[in-house]
Amino acid sequence: MNPFLTIRQASANYPVFVGRGLVDHVGSAVAPRGKVFVITSAALRERFGDRVAASFQPVADVIIMEEGESHKTLATADAIVTNLLEHGAKRDSLAVVVGGGMIGDTAGFAASIFLRGIGLVQVPTTLLAQVDSSIGGKVAVNHRKGKNLIGSFHPPRAVVCDTAVLGGLPRRELLSGVFEALKGGVLGDPVLFEQFEAEREPILALDHQRIDEVVRRAIKVKADIVSADEREEDLRRLLNYGHTIAHGIEAALSYQGITHGEAVAWGMIGANAMAVRRGLLDGATSARIDDAIRAYQPARPPALDTEEVLHGTEHDKKNTGSSRVMVFPRAIGRCEVFTGIGEDELRYGIEAALAG
Ligand SMILES: NC(=O)c1ccc[n+]([C@@H]2O[C@H](COP(=O)([O-])OP(=O)(O)OC[C@H]3O[C@@H](n4cnc5c(N)ncnc54)[C@H](O)[C@@H]3O)[C@@H](O)[C@H]2O)c1
Ligand SMILES: [Zn+2]
Numbered sequence: 350m351n352p353f354l355t356i357r358q359a360s361a362n363y364p365v366f367v368g369r370g371l372v373d374h375v376g377s378a379v380a381p382r383g384k385v386f387v388i389t390s391a392a393l394r395e396r397f398g399d400r401v402a403a404s405f406q407p408v409a410d411v412i413i414m415e416e417g418e419s420h421k422t423l424a425t426a427d428a429i430v431t432n433l434l435e436h437g438a439k440r441d442s443l444a445v446v447v448g449g450g451m452i453g454d455t456a457g458f459a460a461s462i463f464l465r466g467i468g469l470v471q472v473p474t475t476l477l478a479q480v481d482s483s484i485g486g487k488v489a490v491n492h493r494k495g496k497n498l499i500g501s502f503h504p505p506r507a508v509v510c511d512t513a514v515l516g517g518l519p520r521r522e523l524l525s526g527v528f529e530a531l532k533g534g535v536l537g538d539p540v541l542f543e544q545f546e547a548e549r550e551p552i553l554a555l556d557h558q559r560i561d562e563v564v565r566r567a568i569k570v571k572a573d574i575v576s577a578d579e580r581e582e583d584l585r586r587l588l589n590y591g592h593t594i595a596h597g598i599e600a601a602l603s604y605q606g607i608t609h610g611e612a613v614a615w616g617m618i619g620a621n622a623m624a625v626r627r628g629l630l631d632g633a634t635s636a637r638i639d640d641a642i643r644a645y646q647p648a649r650p651p652a653l654d655t656e657e658v659l660h661g662t663e664h665d666k667k668n669t670g671s672s673r674v675m676v677f678p679r680a681i682g683r684c685e686v687f688t689g690i691g692e693d694e695l696r697y698g699i700e701a702a703l704a705g
Pocket of ligand 1: 392393418450475484489516525618
């Protein structure tokens with residue numbers, strides 16, 4: 350099996366495989382030294398977990414974890430650690446995590462703390478996990494005070510993306526990944542952006558050639574950014590395009606009733622309006638990006654109060670110190686990070702996002 354690319358981060362290099370039917374070949378993508386543990390949910394075990402386990406010689410043990418954002422907790426990570434201990438996992442064991450971003454983040458975090466860290470292989474099964482959460486090495490669980498507050502930096506040994514598994518995704522989960530991938534086009538790949546514009550039908554129908562190319566291109570955008578800047582000082586912040594307002598919307602809704610990608614879709618539209626107001630982006634390009642996003646019909650957020658959304662963005666502010674940081678497009682395929690964003694202009698962006 351040949352990797353489609355090798356990500357070279359400061360702390361680790363790892364291959365990324367993209368193709369169809371790869372869940373049956375994960376074992377040949379990595380050379381484990383010790384015992385292998387596939388970690389997944391009960392539902393995904395039946396679909397893919399057992400197949401991944403059977404691709405190893407001898408067949409890997411399977412550990413089942415709870416799924417759903419409410420289980421993305423230290424308690425779930427602790428239960429995984431207990432299971433690993435009971436199954437005789439050692440320092441040279443390998444954790445192969447099979448699922449969407451929730452499983453990848455939670456089981457990946459457990460792998461990062463078990464015996465101070467064991468080898469990790471990501472087998473992402475949602476579009477969002479394939480183009481975003483499995484790439485870059487960040488793993489985390491939530492705290493009651495906020496999302497992803499407890500985490501590590503634990504790059505995987507390999508990432509194996511089987512695009513055939515995307516056929517089983519509920520439509521809204523597929524769309525959630527579409528918006529993150531479209532974000533990648535605006536950030537760094539005009540060809541990817543144009544594919545989203547011109548090939549909506551085949552992309553949504555998961556036409557093999559089209560979806561494989563979209564996944565590869567979106568991964569490449571993120572890979573280039575995390576390779577250049579592993580720890581998020583500057584460049585990695587670019588990945589937050591659309592995310593300030595998205596986090597505000599998600600927090601105002603208590604993370605209910607909207608997918609992350611949908612929130613990012615509205616967040617990008619809000620950021621574009623702010624970029625035009627600042628004279629950073631021309632109106633025609635802004636409209637072009639907005640139209641491409643709207644063509645995929647993100648579910649509208651319920652009527653929200655601007656101040657509530659603004660309040661929801663406070664956490665982002667705390668994360669970055671006193672001044673708010675936002676990412677604005679300058680052209681399709683080129684974005685820049687700006688600091689010192691004022692509250693009033695952010696209100697303007699939130700209103701544009703909520704107007705749809
Ligand atoms: N670490 C990072 O850099 C990073 C980046 C972005 C997002 N995240 C995290 O990712 C999580 C969201 O991930 P997600 O969007 O993948 O959601 P998810 O993991 O919650 O999965 C969504 C749903 O899809 C189902 N599912 C998964 N694969 C399937 C398949 N092939 N067929 C049918 N159903 C399938 C799951 O069972 C689940 O019900 C959040 O917790 C977020 O914080 C992390
Ligand atoms: Zn995101």
